[in-house]
Amino acid sequence: METRQRLPAAERRESILAAATVVFGERGYAGATTDQIAIAAGISQAYVVRTFGSKETLFVEVARRAVGRIEAAFRAAIAADDGRPVAQRLGAAYIDLVADRGILLSLLHLFSLGSDTAIGRTGREGFLTIYRLVRDEAGLAPDEASHFLAEGMLINTVLALRLQDADEPDAVELVTHACGGDLRKFRELAAD
Amino acid sequence: METRQRLPAAERRESILAAATVVFGERGYAGATTDQIAIAAGISQAYVVRTFGSKETLFVEVARRAVGRIEAAFRAAIAADDGRPVAQRLGAAYIDLVADRGILLSLLHLFSLGSDTAIGRTGREGFLTIYRLVRDEAGLAPDEASHFLAEGMLINTVLALRLQDADEPDAVELVTHACGGDLRKFRELAAD
DNA sequence: GTCTATAGTTCGATAGAC
């Protein structure tokens, strides 16, 4: 019988959110179970549910946290002016961020559940938040911002499908263009 | 007690696939139930499972059918040369096609389940098929083809989130740029 | 070709102890 560590509420919340991000990412919202999340977090299933009230609430918080990560990464990239155009800095920051496959995939699931009342609202808010950030804070014109998001959505898809690990030359070619030529960076992403 | 219609196997398969496309689209692979699909198709749950062997097989066939629809629409657009650049014709064909929200969403769910063995393989095959089609048959250069897919992925996300129905001016602006200026066409898409 | 019935699982959530 292992001794389970007693943590302050805030830390426990964060550790559950981190575990849930991975599990929701791999299995989707409905496909993930609170028991799998509990195991990943090293606690009991009942405690996961009790901490967030319901599986849906937990998913919404996972999604909000992922959006928050993007905001933080983008703000840092905007501030760290190294002479490159801001769009390039944002792109690099994005690729660094989605090295965390869980964040990427959780967002993808969030976006594809737009018809669900609570989840859909969270998705719309999150997506618009990112759009406003790259437009207003990074200073991209609306068409540049839209184009930037489009490239990001292709990166999401390519990574979600694990095309960066595929052997076919066409996959390599597509991935290379999707990431703006820096295939190496994609390949480094752990295949978990 | 209603009298259920007896259909030839091929027609029944197609009617189940159509119903399943809608249900899988709205709820995702794991979130959809064979019972909901059965109700949508007007038959019994057991018959849905019996016809396709398993829920997973059914989903894979739904996804293949959706990819097939895109292939057919793109080939038609390539053949119907009306003077516009081929990328523009493909884009218009794509928007017409994803007016069927079920197809759009089923593909989105397919792409986000790349870690699943069978579903992931189907997703990679499907995505590469589309890439090769726009590159080899439409004749786009690799970077043009990649850019075309990126714009398509943004359209997917915007529609999945139902941003075309949102009131906020920022949503309107984003959707306008995502669809290349033709907001009206997006707005026409039934809000179901 | 299609149904009813149901077996066998699995899951989210709650109760209550420590």
Next chain:
DNA sequence: GTCTATCGAACTATAGAC
């Protein structure tokens, strides 16, 4: 703050009749 135990609901798949 965290666990064990468990209820009740829901789901996929199978069996077997028509």
